[in-house]
Amino acid sequence: MEAFYTIQGEGFYQGHSAYFIRLAGCDVGCVWCDVKESWNAEDHPVMDVDDIVAEAIKFPGRLAVVTGGEPLIYNCGPLTKKLKEAGFQVNIETSGVHPASGEWDWVCFSPKKFKAPDPGIFQLADELKVVIYHPSDFKWAESFVDKLRPGTRLYLQPEWSNRDRILPLLIEYVKNNPKWRICVQVHKYLDIP
Numbered sequence: 001m002e003a004f005y006t007i008q009g010e011g012f013y014q015g016h017s018a019y020f021i022r023l024a025g026c027d028v029g030c031v032w033c034d035v036k037e038s039w040n041a042e043d044h045p046v047m048d049v050d051d052i053v054a055e056a057i058k059f060p061g062r063l064a065v066v067t068g069g070e071p072l073i074y075n076c077g078p079l080t081k082k083l084k085e086a087g088f089q090v091n092i093e094t095s096g097v098h099p100a101s102g103e104w105d106w107v108c109f110s111p112k113k114f115k116a117p118d119p120g121i122f123q124l125a126d127e128l129k130v131v132i133y134h135p136s137d138f139k140w141a142e143s144f145v146d147k148l149r150p151g152t153r154l155y156l157q158p159e160w161s162n163r164d165r166i167l168p169l170l171i172e173y174v175k176n177n178p179k180w181r182i183c184v185q186v187h188k189y190l191d192i193p
C-alpha cells in the first residue's frame with residue numbers, strides 16, 4: 001500500500017528510525033482501526049519485492065518494519081529474505097490471526113477481540129501490544145500473558161481516538177500492575193507518518 005521512512009512510534013523500538021512497508025489487505029475488521037484504507041488489497045497496486053527493497057536502501061536506517069493491513073495474509077518469506085540480504089533488521093506488526101511466514105528479528109503481536117490469533121504466534125512474539133478501548137480490555141490483555149515466552153515485553157496502548165478517556169485508566173492500571181508498560185503512539189503526537 002505504501003512505504004515510508006519515519007520514526008517507529010510504538011512498542012520496544014519506539015523512537016528508532018525505521019522504513020515502514022505497509023502491505024494492503026486485512027480480514028480482521030477492528031472497529032477502531034487507524035488505517036482502514038488498507039483493508040481492501042485490490043485498492044492498491046501489486047509491488048515487486050526487489051523494487052520495495054531498492055527504495056528502502058536509499059535511506060540510511062537499516063531497520064525495516066513490515067505492517068499493514070495484516071502482513072501475514074501473505075507469504076512474507078521472499079520479502080524478509082531480500083530485506084535481510086540488503087542488511088536490514090526486519091520487524092513485523094501483526095494481529096497474529098494467520099500462521100506466520102518469513103524470518104523475523106522482532107515480532108510485535110497485537111491481538112484483536114474481533115478475530116482469534118493463531119496459537120503459533122505465542123512462541124514467536126517478542127512484544128505483546130494490546131490496544132485498550134474499553135475497561136474490560138485489561139482483563140482480556142492479561143489472558144495472553146501466560147501463553148507467551150518468559151520475557152516477552154508487555155505494552156498497553158490507548159486507542160487513539162479515545163485516548164483522553166482511556167489514558168487515566170491506563171496510568172492507574174500500570175501503576176498497579178507494573179509488569180506492563182504504557183505505549184502511546186508517539187508519531188501521532190509528533191505529527192509524522
Ligand SMILES: C[S@@+](CC[C@H](N)C(=O)[O-])C[C@H]1O[C@@H](n2cnc3c(N)ncnc32)[C@H](O)[C@@H]1O
Pocket residue numbers: 026032033034035067068069070071093094095096109110129131157158159160161185
Ligand atoms: C494498523 S495495525 C497493522 C498491523 C496488524 N494488522 C495489527 O493490527 O497488528 C498496526 C498497529 O496499530 C495498532 N492500532 C490500530 N489502530 C489503532 C488505534 N486506533 N489506536 C491505537 N492503536 C491502533 C494495532 O493494534 C497495531 O498494533
Ligand SMILES: Nc1nc2[nH]cc(C(=O)O)c2c(=O)[nH]1
Pocket residue numbers: 006007008009010020035067068093187192193
Ligand atoms: N511512525 C509510525 N510508527 C508505527 N508503528 C506501528 C505502525 C503501524 O501502523 O503498524 C506505525 C505507523 O503507522 N507509523
Ligand code: SF4
Pocket residue numbers: 026027028029030033034035036038068069070095112
Ligand atoms: S488487524 Fe490491524 S490492520 Fe487489521 S483492522 Fe485490526 S488494526 Fe487494522
Ligand SMILES: [Mg+2]
Pocket residue numbers: 034035
Ligand atoms: Mg499506524
